[in-house]
Amino acid sequence: MTKSNNLLQETPVSLENIGENIGFEKGAKMVKDYYDLHGETHCHFVGKSILEKLLNQPECVGITIYKALNDKGVDTYVFIGVDSNGKAILDYTAVNYQGDLKKEYGIVANKFSKREQWFTWSF
Secondary structure: OOHHHHHHOOOOOOHHHOOOOOHHHHHHHHHHHHHHHHOOOEEEEOOHHHHHHHHOOOOOOEEEEEEEEOOOOOEEEEEEEEOOOOOEOOEEEEEOOOOOEEEEEOOEEOOOEEEEOOOOOOO
16 A cells, blocks of 8 residues: 555544534534525424434434425425444334333434524624
């Protein structure tokens, strides 16, 4: 392997470590830039309960977020838990109260609250 090939290789990052706090100023600028470019002034709200349910599935290390349309044609998102191999958790094996193994369906989440922007970004 040549020196230039070594420079092109990235250090692998485990999926559960993807994402970081970018701070208010950078986040606000990114949102403002998007709104300025696209003219959209809404956002979506996702409650803590469904996020915890997604993340508490066995082997879940993160969430994949898909842009989607609901049954009325309105923009929304679908959230699906992901394992450490990047595979969607569509089902998993669980032990019931009697000690028997059973198959559970993975959580595929939607029904978020679409909101108008309720604050003004200040710079």
